[in-house]
Amino acid sequence: MTSEAPTRAYRRLSVEERRSQLLDAALELFAHRVPEDVSLDDVAEAAGVSRPLVYRYFPGGKQQLYEAALRSAAEDLEHCFAEPPEGPLTQRLSRALDRYLAFVGEHDAGFSALLQGGSVVGTSRTTAIVDGVRRAAAGHILRHLDVAEPGPRLRMTVRMWITAVEAASLIWLDEDKEPPLDELRDWLVEQFVACLVATAARDAQTAEVVRAALALEPADGPIGTLARQVLTVVGDAAHLL
Amino acid sequence: MTSEAPTRAYRRLSVEERRSQLLDAALELFAHRVPEDVSLDDVAEAAGVSRPLVYRYFPGGKQQLYEAALRSAAEDLEHCFAEPPEGPLTQRLSRALDRYLAFVGEHDAGFSALLQGGSVVGTSRTTAIVDGVRRAAAGHILRHLDVAEPGPRLRMTVRMWITAVEAASLIWLDEDKEPPLDELRDWLVEQFVACLVATAARDAQTAEVVRAALALEPADGPIGTLARQVLTVVGDAAHLL
Incomplete structure (x- = not known):
């Protein structure tokens, strides 16, 4: 040369x-x-x-350089949850999670190091960038739930699920990407619906969101399947109803 | 003097x-x-x-000094989840969460600083101490679920919930301890049951755990109330069943 x-x-x-x-x-x-x-x-x-x-x-x-790279990755991640507000909620969430999990899979070591903390380059600035992604994801999801002013219980439910998704992603990487991406994605969507339904039991706003979301779910879709499965599991606990 | x-x-x-x-x-x-x-x-x-x-x-x-203090706090926290294996699961979890949330309330600023990361004293050692507490909590909960060899889905569900509880605790501190401790505790227990039930729909081991746990719950207890509330919320979605 x-x-x-x-x-x-x-x-x-x-x-x-x-x-x-x-x-x-x-x-x-x-x-x-x-x-x-x-x-x-x-x-x-x-x-x-x-x-x-x-x-x-x-x-x-x-x-x-690390912080600049992280900021660039954060922008990509925030886009994962941008999704047109059309169709059943579970379809939108599935598409967002597909992109998110693909990102996690592509940035495996960096993703783990970043979120597990204790890294030499972790600072209050890197923490702020990660928190910004979490806030953006929560904002996207709340917009999909179509509530103008989400109350504290609905917001907390969404933020708890986002943290749970992060935890699941870290475990997934740790266990050599088992279960397969599409199975993990479906499961995380089901967990979200389950958490929403449980919150709906004590929060009127969330109950309204759940009713509207379930009305758009097809019987042969993931929530129909989940609902029928759940009935067979809790069927023995008729004393609770 | x-x-x-x-x-x-x-x-x-x-x-x-x-x-x-x-x-x-x-x-x-x-x-x-x-x-x-x-x-x-x-x-x-x-x-x-x-x-x-x-x-x-x-x-x-x-x-x-910080790491030694953290280790001492971690021991206290691990004890929160030690609970005799008797009575309905929701009662045991409620007692554990009462102690955990009391601890969080007493160590508010330190708890937030530790878990939000980016602190000057955060190192791979402090991260390891916090992870040790999470693992201990997961171990306690899995023992309460009475499974000798928990499979990956059950373990992931428990660890996701533990992270969600952490997230809820941070939001709770951030929002001046609203909702009140006992309401947050009941809600977190309900969220755990909802997550377990959703996982049970795709995992035979978790389904067995749920059946055994629900059998011990009284009709006038939290899960009976939750189940009846959930039915009124999802009652409009008969097309899914």
Whole structure:
């Protein structure tokens, strides 16, 4: 390779393109290794540039690069839950979870390191970015539930489920992605409906949301199947009814 | 105050007692302030001893003291879920949650700072201590469900609920302990039963656990009330059955 080639390659990219190329390389590395095992040399090598060039774009070094990569990943994640407000709730949630779980599967080591905490690059800023994703996801879901002013019980139910989905994702990665993605997705959707129904028993607003959502579910869809299965399980507990 | 008084006070305590006194003082401070706002001078003052004495017991300074206080709090928390294996499951869970939520209420700022991450004293060791509490809680609950070898779906359901309880606790603190403790406790128990029932629809082991648990619940207990309420909410969705 002549010394001219990399120089020409440098010139071909605008500042924004170069920044984005470095971020992509960093994100790829941070996705599959814990932050401790990623060096700026690795990032420079993966992007095919020099270490000083990485520093020129990210003078704060690895910490700054990590936070920028995390912000970029957070934007992708927030988009997972954006879904047109049409059709049964379980279909919308399934599509969102498909995207979310695919993201988790692609960023396995980085996702675990980030959420399990105790990482050398974890700061109040990285925590704030992750919390922003959680808030955005909750906002999307509440919009799908079609309530203008969600009360505290409905909001808490949604946020509890989002945390439960995170926990399930970490366990899923830990257990070599078992059960298969589509089974985990269906199960998480069912858990959400179950949590909503239980909250509906003590909250009028949630009860209204549940009634409206169930009316749109087809009998041969996941909730019809779930409802019939549940009846066979609780059928022996007729003394409770 | 004469200079003799504190010296006599120092002598009166054994090494173990002194250590425990310093830990209690630290835990009290860490419970109500974020770690950033607690200094060793504060701990010394609260315990009525000198700063050098705190350093003699905790040469690693604030970090070491924080981790020791956290370990002591973790032991208390693990005991919350120890409960004799008698009576309906919801009664046992309610008693455990009463203790857990009382603990959360007493250690509000410290609990939030610890679980929200990004704290200056958060390390892989503090993460490991918190994870140990989660594992212990899951172990207790699985023993209450009376299964010798819990399968992956049952384990995941329990761990998802534990994370959801944590999330609910943080929101509860954030919203000035609303709803009241006993209402939150009942709701969390209902959420657990709902999640178990939903998992039972696709997992034979969980179905067996649910059947056994429901058989012990009285008709006028929380699950009887929940079941009848749920029927009125889903009654309009007869097309799903």
